[in-house]
Amino acid sequence: MNKKPYVRPVIRRQFLGAANKFGGLSYPETLTSIDGVKIETLLEKYGSPLFIFSETNLRKKAKSYKQAFESRYPQFQPTWSYKTNYLNAICKVFHEEGFWAEVVSSFEYQKARKNGVPGNRIIFNGPYKPYEALKTAVSEGAKIHVDHLDEIRDLMKIAEELEQTVEVSLRISMDTGTYPVWTRFGFSLETGHALEAARRICHSNGKLALIGVHSHLGTFMMEPGAYEKGAKKISEFFLQLKKELKAPMQYIDLGGGFVSASKLKGTYLSNANILPNFDQYAEVICKSLFDAFSPEEPPPLFLESGRALVDESGYLATSIVGTKTLPSGKRALILDAGVNLLYTSTWYDFKVSPIKDSTKACEDVILYGPLCMNIDIVRENVLLPNMGKGDGLVLYPVGAYNVTQWMQFIEMRPAVVMILKNGEVKQIRRKETVDDINSMEVE
Numbered sequence: 001m002n003k004k005p006y007v008r009p010v011i012r013r014q015f016l017g018a019a020n021k022f023g024g025l026s027y028p029e030t031l032t033s034i035d036g037v038k039i040e041t042l043l044e045k046y047g048s049p050l051f052i053f054s055e056t057n058l059r060k061k062a063k064s065y066k067q068a069f070e071s072r073y074p075q076f077q078p079t080w081s082y083k084t085n086y087l088n089a090i091c092k093v094f095h096e097e098g099f100w101a102e103v104v105s106s107f108e109y110q111k112a113r114k115n116g117v118p119g120n121r122i123i124f125n126g127p128y129k130p131y132e133a134l135k136t137a138v139s140e141g142a143k144i145h146v147d148h149l150d151e152i153r154d155l156m157k158i159a160e161e162l163e164q165t166v167e168v169s170l171r172i173s174m175d176t177g178t179y180p181v182w183t184r185f186g187f188s189l190e191t192g193h194a195l196e197a198a199r200r201i202c203h204s205n206g207k208l209a210l211i212g213v214h215s216h217l218g219t220f221m222m223e224p225g226a227y228e229k230g231a232k233k234i235s236e237f238f239l240q241l242k243k244e245l246k247a248p249m250q251y252i253d254l255g256g257g258f259v260s261a262s263k264l265k266g267t268y269l270s271n272a273n274i275l276p277n278f279d280q281y282a283e284v285i286c287k288s289l290f291d292a293f294s295p296e297e298p299p300p301l302f303l304e305s306g307r308a309l310v311d312e313s314g315y316l317a318t319s320i321v322g323t324k325t326l327p328s329g330k331r332a333l334i335l336d337a338g339v340n341l342l343y344t345s346t347w348y349d350f351k352v353s354p355i356k357d358s359t360k361a362c363e364d365v366i367l368y369g370p371l372c373m374n375i376d377i378v379r380e381n382v383l384l385p386n387m388g389k390g391d392g393l394v395l396y397p398v399g400a401y402n403v404t405q406w407m408q409f410i411e412m413r414p415a416v417v418m419i420l421k422n423g424e425v426k427q428i429r430r431k432e433t434v435d436d437i438n439s440m441e442v443e
């Protein structure tokens with residue numbers, strides 16, 4: 001018989017279900033499998049930690065999002081926000097579901113092109129569009145959303161070089177009652193800067209043509225009312241540009257920003273009760289647009305959602321690599337995944353589930369990542385059963401912004417798999433090796 005290693009006895013407070021003022025304690029739910037595939041098996045095969053995406057969930061979300069808008073609006077075109085998650089396999093699911101690409105850099109533009117998206121199905125946003133990238137995008141027919149005046153100058157020069165009229169759209173910021181207003185992008189509507197920029201475009205001796213107006217209000221916008229106001233204001237501006245400046249206006253783009261079922265830090269209730277769904281956003285946006293354009297049909301509507309479409313389809317499976325008792329008596333679990341992979345842990349309390357059933361006796365623990373850095377904390381407080389080295393946990397939802405903002409710091413980045421709708425598991429990104437990283441260095 002193997003002798004177990006000696007562990008000094010400590011007295012720990014156990015939590016057996018006492019209610020607090022917000023109701024009962026939420027016990028950790030065990031999550032053994034995703035779409036019928038055992039997480040433990042995936043960890044064995046692809047290593048730990050491991051990002052896992054569900055194709056079934058992705059498509060379900062994409063369909064319900066389209067349904068919410070297409071059932072209410074005559075011409076709706078969804079676009080996929082690349083920066084939210086630009087793994088090609090994820091982007092391709094959205095493109096197959098009919099989404100165009102929305103990119104915010106030259107790099108993302110190239111990624112979309114390599115994914116087979118034609119230029120005329122790409123919306124090019126962002127504050128930095130290098131001249132050559134802008135010129136390529138123009139010549140390939142991309143929808144250019146202007147962020148600042150220097151870009152208008154660049155576009156005029158491009159129009160001269162290409163000897164053509166360049167169609168452009170204007171990004172605007174507006175006060176919709178949600179603060180702070182994101183004024184750093186585009187031109188402010190309230191100050192008149194937006195109208196001034198529109199004049200520049202319209203008075204460019206035919207070099208530029210103003211065809212659209214765009215605004216991305218913010219992210220994780222919990223108030224549909226902001227979109228209601230935003231849709232009204234942007235419609236009025238659209239009509240003003242058409243009438244006063246005779247601009248050949250074609251479309252309105254209301255950006256992204258819808259919430260996902262993530263739990264913001266500092267909220268007590270599970271978010272399901274307080275978060276708006278796609279129908280609630282769609283209802284107020286479409287009604288606002290119909291009202292503003294009545295009795296005429298409103299123009300085509302573009303949206304650029306990211307987070308709301310992908311977050312809940314992504315999971316991060318991780319393993320406990322050690323445990324310790326802090327001087328305060330609190331238990332700490334050290335995981336092989338930390339803030340290097342979970343950039344968004346700054347704002348969100350991810351759900352944490354053991355991947356195997358265990359005892360009901362739970363304890364409030366802190367989850368540390370693997371980095372040799374004091375701030376590498378995944379959760380400050382979470383109720384978990386007794387767990388030890390080698391046990392697995394899964395964190396979710398983590399599908400939005402983590403696999404783009406992850407960093408190669410101290411640790412290398414892990415593999416990513418997708419559980420396909422037919423139940424097969426496909427590795428969509430292999431884990432990094434030291435050679436990958438060394439290959440970019442020159443000696």
Ligand SMILES: *Cc1c(COP(=O)(O)O)cnc(C)c1O
Pocket residue numbers: 081083084102104125126216218219220255256257258304305306307308
């Ligand atoms: C990031 C971004 C989006 C996507 O935002 P979500 O909050 O993830 O929906 C859309 N449009 C622009 C211009 C963005 O920068």
